[in-house]
Structure formats: structure tokens, C-alpha cells
Amino acid sequence: MQLLALAGVHFIVDMFAGMPPAILPAIRDEFAVSLSRGGFVLVALYLTCNGVQVLTGHLRAGKRSPLFLHVGLLLAAAVCLLGILPRGRGAFPAMILLAVVSGVGIAIVHPAGLRGVHRLKRISPGVSTAVFMAGGFLGYASGGAVSALLVSRFGFEGLYPLILGSVIGIALVILLRVRLAVEQREPNADRTQTIEHGLPFWFIAAMAMPAAVSTTILAVLLPTVLEELGFDLTFGGFSVTMFGLGGAAGSFVWAHLARKKGELFCSIAALFLALPFLAAYLVLINHRAAMWILFGVGFCTISAYTLMITLSRHATGPKLGRRMGFMVGGTWALAYVFFMPLLPAAEYFGTIAILRLTPLGYLLSGGFGLFLMLKVRATRCGRPDLREG
Known part of the structure; x- marks a missing residue:
């Protein structure tokens, strides 16, 4: 039940995070802002919610109390208050201020939530991470569809009832007595048996980066691209939802496969398998039925990211809190740094032209992962068997 509660909290905060891209066309119309300015509001939100995770991932490392879950849930709901902002x-x-406040709330929940998951020793790391991340992916996906539906029918005031989600999340954490894992001082106490689980953390982070940039482009610009192609606001929201649903489903399937094949191998396979799905979607994007292809894109790309988080839990390098803070925050913060210069380019060349760059990031991540896997196998072949003699 605690795992489900943590996944539910992840669902709630990522629902708030998933709302702005889907309603960006409505924000531009209501507040008379350009694509670049509207995009910078999203960048402020995501740079904050991801960058702050890196800075706060190690805080309260010796405390089991889930204080950051409570505070984060309250602050994250600030994004629902767009309706009270002045026009003009x-x-x-x-x-920008609202985005930063909400971003801080979203940020401090993620490392704390992963520490709560890490404390659940009776559940395998691959499964518990998949469940937790699936909650976030479903939340992000639902945020797009729900916010687009509410805003199209009731205006920005329709977002107010979603604040109750934070109240429910806090209640679940309190009632189920969720507690967090404490950092271990003994690095060898939980030595894993596979060589790939001893990978240097920064290699895994480097592998995740290009894919994170592509996913950022896809998640942020897709609703705007579809609106420019003549589709309504809700269709853009549901398209992002389909992408997230694929990720949630794929996380469980790939986690099961990874128990036999390993997280590194499966993450590489998922990244390469995403390419034909993504290519097909970009070719058929003018057709409504192409939305279903996004399920396959998310099934592969988001699952690869989940597997890389699992690898990071057992990597060498920084402490657990910092590793989790960087993987669930730092990679995306850097992805938005790379994304910022693309906003003026999108206004000049068109958003669809930028969207067509997304396969490149997944290809680069898959290629680097393949190099990493070959390096691991070379290490395995060259390492003497200590059981002999």
C-alpha cells in the first residue's frame, strides 16, 4: 500500500507538471504572449522543478520523516491558480513566479518519493521503480488531457478543483505512515551481483541526456504543433496522454524483461525500438489515427528512462539522494537548457521542423548505451574469476 501511495503522490505532482504544455495555446491566447514567452514560462517551471531536485536531493538524508512530500504537494498545486493572474x-x-513556486513543490517530492520506494525492501528494485515511475508518467499524461478539457470548457478557473489532489496525497502519506530510506554509510553493504549494476553513475547520466532532450521537445511542443495543424486543444492533450500511457504500460513490461536480460540491455533495445514508431508518427502526424502510434513511442522511450533510473540506484559515484536527484531532475534541467535555444528556432523554422529532430536524441542515447554495454562485457571477459584457485 505504501508503494501505491508513493506512486499516487508521484501521479499528483506530475499531473500538475503535465498541464502547462497542453494548455500553452490557451495561455498564449488568454494572456497575449508569444510562443517564445509562453515557452519560457514552461522552461521556468521545468528548470525549477528539475534543477532544484539536484540541489535538494541530499537534504534531510538522515531523516525518515516525509516532510518534503507534504510541502511539495502543497506548493506544486500553485500551477492551478493561473485563473487569478492579471491580464496585460x-x-x-x-x-514566471507561479511557475517557480509550483516547480519547487514538484522538485522536492521526487527525491523524497524515490527514497520512500528504496525503503521497500520486500519488492524488487526494478518493480518498485517501475510502479513509482508509472504513477508519474500517468500523472503527466493525465495532466495534459484533464487540463485541456477543463480549460476548454470552464476557462482557467476550471483548474481550481485539482488542488484537492494535493490534499488527498498528503492524507495518504499520513494515514499509511510512509517513511523514507536513510542514506547508508557502508557502500558495500548492498553489493549487487551483476557488473552492469556497478557502472559509474555519470556514464548512465550521459546516456540519458540526449533522450531527455528529445522527450522534452516531444512533450512540450507536440500540443502546439497539433494546434497549428488544425486540431483542437483537447486533441493535443489526449495525444500527450497516449504518449504517457504507453510509458506507464511499457515500464512494467520492460522491468519484467530486465530481470532476465538486464536493465542496460533492455534500455538500449527500447531506445532503438522507439525509432520506427517515432518515424511513423512524424510521417502520419496529419492524421488523427496517428495518435495511437504515440503509445508505442512512449512504451519504448519512457521505459528506457525508467530502466536507467534503476541502473542509477546501484551505480557507483555520488550518494543515493544525489544520484536520484540528478536522474529525476538534473537530466531534465539540462534538457531544458538545450531546449531554450530551440524556441526562437521554432518560431523561425516552425514547430514541426523542431519536432522532426527528436529521433536524433534517442539514436544518440542508444548508441552511447551500446558502447557502454560493450565496455561492460569487455570488463566481464577481462576480470579473473575470484572463485577459482
């Missing part, structure tokens, strides 16, 4: 010249700085 003061709208843009007010949106």
Missing part, C-alpha cells in the same frame, strides 16, 4: 503587461512575470 503584468501577466508574464506573474506566470
Whole structure:
């Protein structure tokens, strides 16, 4: 039940995170902001919610109390208050402030949530991580569909009831007495048996980066691309939802496969398998039925990211809190740094032209992962069997 509660908390905060891209066309119309300014509001939100995770991932490392879960859930709901912002010249700085407050809340929940998952020793790391991450993917996906539906029918005031999600999340954490894992001082106490689980953490982070940039482009620009192609606001939201649903389903399937084949091998396979799905979607994007292909894209790309998080739990390098903070925050913060220069380029060349760059990131990540796997196998072949003699 505690795992489900943590997945539920992840669902709630990532639902808030998934709302702005889907309603960006409505934000631009309501507050009269350009694509670049609207995009920078999203960048402020995601840079905050991802960058702060790196800075706070190690805080309260010796505390079991889930204080950051409570505070984060409250702050994350600030994004639901778009309806109270002034129209006119003061709208843009007010949106930036709201994005930063919400981003801080979303940020401090993630490392704390993963520490809560890490404490559940009776469940295998691959399964528990998959469940936790699936909650986030479903939340992010639902945020797009729900917010687009509410805003299209009731305006931005329709987002107010979603604040109750934070209240429910806090209640679940308290009632189920969720506690967090404490950092271990003995690095060899939980030595894993596979060589790939001893990979240097920064190699795994480098593998994740190009894919994170592509996923950022896809998740943020897709609703705007579809709106420019003539589809309505809700279709863009449901398209992002389909992408997230594929990721949630794929996380469980790939986690099961990884128990036999290993997380590194499966993450590489998932990245390469995503390419034909993504290519097909980009060719058929003008057709409504192409939305279903996004399930396959998410099934592979998001699952690869989940597997890399599992690898990071057993990697060498920084402490657990910092590793989790960087993997669930730092990679995405850097991805948004790379994404920022693409906003002016999208206005000049068109959003669809930027969207067509997304296969490149997954190809680079898969290629680096393949290099890493060959390096692991070379190490395995060259290492003497200590059981002999």
C-alpha cells in the first residue's frame, strides 16, 4: 500500500507538471504572449522543478520523516491558480513566479518519493521503480488531457478543483505512515551481483541526456504543433496522454524483461525500438489515427528512462539522494537548457521542423548505451574469476 501511495503522490505532482504544455495555446491566447514567452514560462517551471531536485536531493538524508512530500504537494498545486493572474503587461512575470513556486513543490517530492520506494525492501528494485515511475508518467499524461478539457470548457478557473489532489496525497502519506530510506554509510553493504549494476553513475547520466532532450521537445511542443495543424486543444492533450500511457504500460513490461536480460540491455533495445514508431508518427502526424502510434513511442522511450533510473540506484559515484536527484531532475534541467535555444528556432523554422529532430536524441542515447554495454562485457571477459584457485 505504501508503494501505491508513493506512486499516487508521484501521479499528483506530475499531473500538475503535465498541464502547462497542453494548455500553452490557451495561455498564449488568454494572456497575449508569444510562443517564445509562453515557452519560457514552461522552461521556468521545468528548470525549477528539475534543477532544484539536484540541489535538494541530499537534504534531510538522515531523516525518515516525509516532510518534503507534504510541502511539495502543497506548493506544486500553485500551477492551478493561473485563473487569478492579471491580464496585460503584468501577466508574464506573474506566470514566471507561479511557475517557480509550483516547480519547487514538484522538485522536492521526487527525491523524497524515490527514497520512500528504496525503503521497500520486500519488492524488487526494478518493480518498485517501475510502479513509482508509472504513477508519474500517468500523472503527466493525465495532466495534459484533464487540463485541456477543463480549460476548454470552464476557462482557467476550471483548474481550481485539482488542488484537492494535493490534499488527498498528503492524507495518504499520513494515514499509511510512509517513511523514507536513510542514506547508508557502508557502500558495500548492498553489493549487487551483476557488473552492469556497478557502472559509474555519470556514464548512465550521459546516456540519458540526449533522450531527455528529445522527450522534452516531444512533450512540450507536440500540443502546439497539433494546434497549428488544425486540431483542437483537447486533441493535443489526449495525444500527450497516449504518449504517457504507453510509458506507464511499457515500464512494467520492460522491468519484467530486465530481470532476465538486464536493465542496460533492455534500455538500449527500447531506445532503438522507439525509432520506427517515432518515424511513423512524424510521417502520419496529419492524421488523427496517428495518435495511437504515440503509445508505442512512449512504451519504448519512457521505459528506457525508467530502466536507467534503476541502473542509477546501484551505480557507483555520488550518494543515493544525489544520484536520484540528478536522474529525476538534473537530466531534465539540462534538457531544458538545450531546449531554450530551440524556441526562437521554432518560431523561425516552425514547430514541426523542431519536432522532426527528436529521433536524433534517442539514436544518440542508444548508441552511447551500446558502447557502454560493450565496455561492460569487455570488463566481464577481462576480470579473473575470484572463485577459482
